[in-house]
Amino acid sequence: MEAILALDRFVGAMNAADSVTLVSVLAVRRPRGYVYSVMRFVPSHEFFRGTSVPTLLRYARARARHHERVTIQAVTFNGWRAAVLQFGPIYILRTADDLSGSLQHGIGKGGYACKQGLAVLNVAPRPKLLPGQRMRADQAYPR
DSSP states (O other): OHHHHHHHHHHHHHHHTOHHHHHHHBOTTSTTOOEEEEOOSSTTOOOEEEOSHHHHHHHHHHHHTTTOEEEEEEEEEEEEETTEEEEEEEEEEEEOTTSTTSOEEEEEEEEEETTTEEEEEEEEEOOOOOTTOOOOTTOOOOO
């Protein structure tokens, strides 16, 4: 339940560029820190990798200028690796003025460090699938 709330609060904080909430849900005190990465969803975008609150805030504020909204559709938890609860796939939806004017489907994976916060979240584009539906071998990720 803790991990689900942290994911939900992280997405809300990124949508609102809310630094206070970001600090409260990220594993900022974890020795290995945390990372949030976003692959290119459209050709005009660059790959993003954030490992600090100021970097995440710059990214969130830049995305807010394009009215970006991210929502979580579904997430599967896969068990513990050391003290980190692994999850994936996580299915997301992204909308923004600069995302080809359409709803973008994403997929990712990550980890939640118990009592510390979100440790990893990586997301990338995916074909349009229903939550729980698996990709077929002949389906390629959008470029």
